[in-house]
Amino acid sequence: QSVLTQPPSASGTPGQRVTISCSGSSSNIGSNTVNWYQQFPGTAPKLLIYSSTQRPSGVPDRFSGSKSGSSATLAISGLQSDDEADYYCSAWEDSLNHWVFGGGTKVTVL
Amino acid sequence: EVQLLESGGTLVQPGGSLRLSCAASGFTFSNYAMTWVRQAPGKGLEWVSAISGGGGATYYADSVKGRFTISRDNSKNTLYLQMHSLGADDTAVYFCARDRISRVYASSWYAYWGQGSLVTVSS
Numbered sequence: 001q002s003v004l005t006q007p008p009s010a011s012g013t014p015g016q017r018v019t020i021s022c023s024g025s026s027s028n029i030g031s032n033t034v035n036w037y038q039q040f041p042g043t044a045p046k047l048l049i050y051s052s053t054q055r056p057s058g059v060p061d062r063f064s065g066s067k068s069g070s071s072a073t074l075a076i077s078g079l080q081s082d083d084e085a086d087y088y089c090s091a092w093e094d095s096l097n098h099w100v101f102g103g104g105t106k107v108t109v110l
Numbered sequence: 111e112v113q114l115l116e117s118g119g120t121l122v123q124p125g126g127s128l129r130l131s132c133a134a135s136g137f138t139f140s141n142y143a144m145t146w147v148r149q150a151p152g153k154g155l156e157w158v159s160a161i162s163g164g165g166g167a168t169y170y171a172d173s174v175k176g177r178f179t180i181s182r183d184n185s186k187n188t189l190y191l192q193m194h195s196l197g198a199d200d201t202a203v204y205f206c207a208r209d210r211i212s213r214v215y216a217s218s219w220y221a222y223w224g225q226g227s228l229v230t231v232s233s
Contacts, residue, residue, distance in 0.1 A: 002154065032216045032217065033216075033217050035219040035220075037155070037220075039155075043225075044205055044223035044224065044225055044226060045147075045155060045205070045220075045223055046223070047219055047220060047221045050219040050221075051217065051219070056221060086154075088154060088155050090155075090157075090219075092216035092217075094216075096171075096172070097169060098157060098160065098169045098170070098171060098214075099145070099157040099160070100157060101147075101154060101155040101156065101157060102154070103154045104154040104155065
């Protein structure tokens with residue numbers, strides 16, 4: 001049972017907009033920023049969004065992040081087949097004094 | 111270019127011990143906190159442990175506290191994870207990752223990751 005809750009799966013057709021939610025509490029997302037990671041099978045995670053809304057250089061602007069209260073959202077617009085991957089949210093948990101991850105969301109392009 | 115290379119993963123018997131290493135290059139190692147994240151087969155990411163740049167501050171997930179020890183040798187640019195009393199639940203790929211500053215910090219992120227090292231606990 002992850003501290004941060006994500007839907008196990010999300011899907012869309014090419015060109016569509018897909019959103020992934022990450023629900024937490026006042027002791028994690030509610031008081032800290034959120035990072036999102038993208039992971040393809042058999043590879044290391046890649047930083048996709050940091051500080052809730054910022055994109056590292058090289059990440060397409062089709063990916064965007066937002067945060068409201070104790071929840072965060074990753075949006076993928078103009079969905080492409082290359083976006084098929086697992087996506088994880090992460091935040092600092094004040095009560096544990098360490099990082100926690102969401103359970104991950106598998107995105108499928110139909 | 112920042113590079114992180116894990117090693118030491120292997121098959122180990124239940125109750126056994128193992129030490130993982132993460133060799134770093136392409137940056138001033140002592141200037142950055144480092145972390146270990148693991149992923150059990152077919153499962154999600156689990157944060158395991160972190161250490162500050164100077165090594166004076168360490169953090170552990172409850173699932174490994176008292177069994178795992180994180181350390182670093184800044185003269186060798188290497189991060190370690192000493193694991194004891196291993197059980198089947200510890201079977202996972204272990205990734206090392208670099209923080210963005212020298213201290214373990216809530217408003218941080220991991221931009222650099224190693225390729226992972228597989229630890230299998232089985233008799």
